[in-house]
Amino acid sequence: MNTRPSTTQQRIDQMVAKLKAHDCRITPQRLAILRILAAGEDHPSVEMVHERVKHEFPTTSIATVYKTVHLLKQINEVVEIAFPDWSNRYDGGKPFPHPHVICIRCRKITDPKLGFLKNMTAQVAAETGFDIVEYRLDFFGICADCKEKEGPTKEELT
Template identity: 30%
Template sequence: MEKNRIEEFIQFCRRRHLNVTHQRLAIYQALLNSTEHPTAEDIFRTIQSDYPTISRATVYKTLELFEREGIIRKVSFPHETAARYDANPQRHHHLFCVQCHRVEDLSHPQLDVLPLSKKALNNYQVIDHIVHINGICPACQRKKRA
């Protein structure tokens, strides 16, 4: 089932006249494989075993490209200096554990509607929105009790 997304990715690159390079495939694959919203550095390290000569510059530039093309999302959190990346480009929201800094995706139709008038939105032309939820994850709740 992952095969499909890689295939799609290759098709996408072809359509957009973006060269399909080993590095780009590896970076995209690494993002698909992770549910941890990895940083550029995380991805760099993951890939290094297969591509010992890969450069950080390539990772950064590639992630920037992917985001510009709308196939991934860059996300950031207070108290974390490095940006994280998310291979799920669809609308979804985030559960952030304030103790262990884990980030989980959360999809729920209830969160996808913005029940506000244009006026209430200060006349902004809205593109999208994301709900960031701070909390304590089940694992950290258990730790606390122990």
């Protein structure tokens, strides 16, 4: 839906540029939050981001993290992975829709490479008459690590 993968530093620079383009200020707290989200690998929750930011800036309020994440979501610089039961998780590494694979035991979230989904949205648009602006594709299951730890399990949700 737009840019290619890039280094964390490039992503930080992109986010900063986008924020400046929207007349937003770059505060130290905000930059710390950007750095954590730009890494992208672990898809943290707001609370997880807050914990890490506090190492650098111990007085940071969780409201500040919420506000920054919300702002980044508005300007399409972070992808929100929302859940009904758990806290939402955020991906600042790839700020465009992409699939996720989510372990329902340890809640690890990873980005699979799924070539067969090319022009999925175009096909859906053609079949439904919708203008598709976004999609969400999440697979839920048990990751290899958790399978190993606890033995065989199907029907986790039964």
